[in-house]
Amino acid sequence: MRKFAFLSLLLTIPGLAFAEAPQAKPFGKTADGEAVEIYELKNDKGITARIMTRGATLVDLLVPDANGKTADVVLGFDDVAGYEGEDNQYFGCTAGRVANRIAKGKFSLNGREYTLAINNEPNHLHGGVKRSIDKVVWKAASFETDNATGVRFRYVSPHGEEGYPGTLSMVVTYTLKKSANELAVSYKATTDQATPINLTNHSYFNLSGEGSETVLDHELQLFCDNYTPVDDTLIPTGKIDPVEGTVLDFRTPHTIGERIKSLDDTSAIGYDHNFVVNGEMGELRPVARLKDPKSGRVLEVSTTEPGVQFYSGNFLKGQAGKGGKPYPHRSAICLETQHYPDSINQPNFPESVLEPGETYRHTCVWKFSAE
Ligand code: BGC
Secondary structure (H helix, E strand, C coil), X not given: CHHHHHHHHHHCCCCCCCCCCCCCEEEEECCCCCEEEEEEEECCCCCEEEEECXXXXXXXXXXXXXXXXXXXXXXXXXXXXXXHCCCCCCCCCEECCECCEXXXXXXXXXXXXXXXXXXXXXXXXXXXXXXXXXXXXXXXXXXXXXXXXXXXXXXXXXXXXXXXXXXXXXXXEXXXXXXXXXXXXXXXXXXXXXXXXXXEECCCECCCCCCCXXXXXXXXXXXXXXXXXXXXXXXXXXXXXXXXXXXXXXXXXXXXXXXXXXXXXXXXXXXXXXXXXXXXXXXXXXXXXXXXXXXXXXXXXXXXXXXXXXXXXXXXXXXXXXXXXXXCCCCCEEEEEECCCCHHHCCCCCCCEECCCCXXXXXXXXXXXXX
């Protein structure tokens, strides 16, 4: 109704040309024959984002440097088959229903015990194996407003899918500002039964451009005083410790490579830690600032979530990505805004259970600039 009123109001303004919402284009088919579509969002400042319906996945993100030269700063593949293959380590996807790990794939809720797939020995990772939300095809609709262009993805995960309770209705919206280089991803979900939830975007960034050899020269600042230490299967011990005096102290900028060697012999083989974002969860606040000294491109991340997983691409293995370019060990960084890993089994972590009648909300904003 409101949309209709808005449209008719616009029609009464003489000479006003309609900005068209982005159109869906075919992006091939899944192995099961399901059609996948891709949307292109563009603004006047030089950003182009392409997002596909499989996994509500960010496929390409073209960002200008100080001279206006653009590079695609996210890892990915040229086609759906690439995303369906063994080499896809959650590139650009929406991860969930519960992103990151659940210890031993087990949790109990309201007196019932749930068992999930073990897909990252001995734990459950990123929502499961076959029908985790990164692997299903979402419904999409684009929109255009005076100052933004975007696409909204919807997926209803049936009760019991990948072992999780409750029918979970999810909406993920990508919104690109027209006059600023800001791309926001916002998440909403409702359920008909209590269920754990943790949605995030799993983009791998290299601000020199995907396919560049390393991310170790990128300078990172994290607005995080604390982190959640983990055991050797990357499950939090339950403690919340200060970063002070550790190689996780990014409160002032450090290159990713500067101290990473001391993590070579850990099971994460580098950075793969959940940091506690300073400030009030629920409020949009700064998380990270990442700068590539070569191109001068800067990414600033903010979120409403309590945590961020800083993962330095340690398990990248040189697989061929877009245009056949290899993606070696530590050639990209993920900054996954999220609830803390294994929250469902950790009584002193912020609540991650969504109850019927409640709405899950999460916003993450990526702001790009160049120096
Ligand atoms: C995890 C890593 C994992 C990667 C790809 C990240 O969110 O923290 O341990 O290897 O995702 O699955």
